[in-house]
Amino acid sequence: MYQQRLPRDRLLTAEFAQRLGAVGATLKPQSVSAFVNRRGQVIRVAIGNPMEAQIPLLELPRQGAERLSGIRCISTQYSTREPGQKTLLAMALQRLDALVTLHVTGEGSVGKQGRGAAGFVSTVHLSHLVPAAGDRWSVSPPLQLGAAIEENFLDLVEGLESEFSRLYSARQVDGKRDRAVLVGLLTAGHTQDQLEERLSELELLVDSAGGDVLEALWQRRDTLHPKTAIGPGKVQELALLVQDVGANMVVFDRELSPSQVRTLEDRVGVRALDRTEVILDIFAQRARSRAGKLQVELAQLEYLMPRLAGRGRTMSRLGGGIGTRGPGETKLEMERRGIQRRIALLQKQVNELQAHRRRLRQRRQQRDIPTIAIVGYTNAGKSTLLNALTASDAYAADRLFATLDPTTRRLQLDADTPLLLTDTVGFMTELPPQLVDAFRATLEEVTEADALLHVVDLSHPSWLEQIEAVDKLLDDMTVATGPRQLVFNKIDRVPAEQQTLVAEKYPRSLQVSATERLNFDTLLEVLGRFAQRATLKAV
Structure with missing residues (x-):
C-alpha cells in the first residue's frame, strides 16, 4: 500500500480502493485505514478505524483553526452504514482534509491495475468538516465508487480552507500574544x-x-x-x-x-x-534586579527537573549500537546533570544574597530604626500604599505580581520617630512551593519585621478568601511575634454599606484608599504606636 501513489486532484483511484478493500475483506470485521497527504503519498497504514489508527496530534504536519491538516483518510468498513460518531470525531480531532469510507463486500478479486471480475468495494461515504456554525461535519449519502473517484479533491479542500480562514480572521486576536x-x-x-x-x-x-x-x-x-x-x-x-x-x-x-x-x-x-508554570513565567518577565533573576531562575529549574522527560525530541535517548554507547549517559541524563549543577550554583548565590540582606537588616537594627513589612495578596495595592506614605516612586501597576523584589523606604513620622517600610512580593492561594523556597531571602523581610501591615483589596469579590490565604501562608512561615494590622485598601471603590459591614466584622481593622489618601491620619497613628513599641522592646 505504501507504494501506491494517488493523483493530486483525486480523493482516490479504483486501483487503490480495491486493493485497500481486499485487505479489509481479508481482515473482516477489522477496519484498515490509510492516510494520504496532498502529494498523493501514503504516509500511514494501520489496522483499525480512523479513531484507533489516528495520527498523534503533535505529529500532524499542519495545525491551526484556519486550515486543515493536509491529510485525508481512506478507511474500510464491513457495513453499508454511514461512519459512526467516533470515526467522525477522529476526523475532526485530526482536522482531516476528508474521510473516505469504503464499504467492503464479502468477496471479490483484484486483477491487473486493480480490476477484477468482482470488486471488493460496493459503495462509498465521503465526509468532511464544515466551516459554518452548527454541524461540525458533513456526510454524503452512499456513493458509487466511480462517483467518488470523479470528485475534485483540490476544489473541495481549497473551498473548505478558504471558508475556515475567513471565519478565523473574523475572530482573530493579537497574533503576537x-x-x-x-x-x-x-x-x-x-x-x-x-x-x-x-x-x-x-x-x-x-x-x-x-x-x-x-x-x-x-x-x-x-x-x-x-x-x-x-x-x-x-x-x-x-x-x-x-x-x-x-x-x-x-x-x-x-x-x-x-x-x-x-x-x-x-x-x-x-x-x-498548569497554574504554577504561568506564575513562574510572570516572575521571569518581571524580575529586574540580579537577586530577583537569580531566584526566578532557581524556581524555574527546580520546577523543570522532574519534567525533562518528553520535553521534545532533543531530550530523547541516543540510539544504541557502535559509537553511541560511550560512557552510558543519555541526552536526558546529561541535561539533568547540567541543570543540577546550575541549581547548586544558584542555590549558593541565593544563600550569599540571603547573608548580604541579613547584614543590611542588622545595620538597620543597630540604628534602632523599626521595620514594618507590607504584606498581602497580589495586586492588593501594597506598592501604591508604600509610595503614598513615603512619597517614593517604587514601581506599581494594576496587575498581578507587579512587585518581586523587596523595596524599603524611610518614613519620618515626626522629628524623633523614623520608620522603615518594606514592600514584599504578593501572596497568592497555593503559591508554588518552588517560589516560596526560592524567595526565602525576600520573605525574610517579613519574618524579621517588627510588625506587619496586611493590606487587603476590599473591592475584590473574594477579599475574604484572600485574607484567609495570606494568613495561612504567614502562619506556615517562621514569622516574628510582632503584631499584624489589617488594612482594607481601595475603599473608594466600594459602597459605604460594605465599609460599615467590614468595620463591624473586623473592629480593629483600618480602611484606607492609597490612591485617594483616605484615612491616612489613622494609619499613621497606628504606625507610630508600632514604632514606639518596637523601640521600647529594643531597649
Whole structure:
C-alpha cells in the first residue's frame, strides 16, 4: 500500500480502493485505514478505524483553526452504514482534509491495475468538516465508487480552507500574544463559586503573562484522572475547542504531573501548562534586579527537573549500537546533570544574597530604626500604599505580581520617630512551593519585621478568601511575634454599606484608599504606636 501513489486532484483511484478493500475483506470485521497527504503519498497504514489508527496530534504536519491538516483518510468498513460518531470525531480531532469510507463486500478479486471480475468495494461515504456554525461535519449519502473517484479533491479542500480562514480572521486576536483555553476542575469539597473565582484569577494570570484567554471549560470530578486530570471525553472536547478557537495552549487551574502534561499534549495537540508554570513565567518577565533573576531562575529549574522527560525530541535517548554507547549517559541524563549543577550554583548565590540582606537588616537594627513589612495578596495595592506614605516612586501597576523584589523606604513620622517600610512580593492561594523556597531571602523581610501591615483589596469579590490565604501562608512561615494590622485598601471603590459591614466584622481593622489618601491620619497613628513599641522592646 505504501507504494501506491494517488493523483493530486483525486480523493482516490479504483486501483487503490480495491486493493485497500481486499485487505479489509481479508481482515473482516477489522477496519484498515490509510492516510494520504496532498502529494498523493501514503504516509500511514494501520489496522483499525480512523479513531484507533489516528495520527498523534503533535505529529500532524499542519495545525491551526484556519486550515486543515493536509491529510485525508481512506478507511474500510464491513457495513453499508454511514461512519459512526467516533470515526467522525477522529476526523475532526485530526482536522482531516476528508474521510473516505469504503464499504467492503464479502468477496471479490483484484486483477491487473486493480480490476477484477468482482470488486471488493460496493459503495462509498465521503465526509468532511464544515466551516459554518452548527454541524461540525458533513456526510454524503452512499456513493458509487466511480462517483467518488470523479470528485475534485483540490476544489473541495481549497473551498473548505478558504471558508475556515475567513471565519478565523473574523475572530482573530493579537497574533503576537499566546491564545489560551482555560481548564478548571470542580473537585469534592469545593463550590461552583470557588471554581469560577479560580478561573477568573487564572485568566488574570494568563493576561499578566502576555496571553489572551479565548474560552474556558470545566468538569466536575471527585478525583483527578491519573493520566489527563480531566476525563477522556472532556479531553476530546478540549481538543475540538482548541481547534475551533485557534488556541495554541491549554492552561489548567492546578498543578499537573509531568506524565499528565505529556499525555495532554499528545491528545490535544498544543502545549499544556498548569497554574504554577504561568506564575513562574510572570516572575521571569518581571524580575529586574540580579537577586530577583537569580531566584526566578532557581524556581524555574527546580520546577523543570522532574519534567525533562518528553520535553521534545532533543531530550530523547541516543540510539544504541557502535559509537553511541560511550560512557552510558543519555541526552536526558546529561541535561539533568547540567541543570543540577546550575541549581547548586544558584542555590549558593541565593544563600550569599540571603547573608548580604541579613547584614543590611542588622545595620538597620543597630540604628534602632523599626521595620514594618507590607504584606498581602497580589495586586492588593501594597506598592501604591508604600509610595503614598513615603512619597517614593517604587514601581506599581494594576496587575498581578507587579512587585518581586523587596523595596524599603524611610518614613519620618515626626522629628524623633523614623520608620522603615518594606514592600514584599504578593501572596497568592497555593503559591508554588518552588517560589516560596526560592524567595526565602525576600520573605525574610517579613519574618524579621517588627510588625506587619496586611493590606487587603476590599473591592475584590473574594477579599475574604484572600485574607484567609495570606494568613495561612504567614502562619506556615517562621514569622516574628510582632503584631499584624489589617488594612482594607481601595475603599473608594466600594459602597459605604460594605465599609460599615467590614468595620463591624473586623473592629480593629483600618480602611484606607492609597490612591485617594483616605484615612491616612489613622494609619499613621497606628504606625507610630508600632514604632514606639518596637523601640521600647529594643531597649
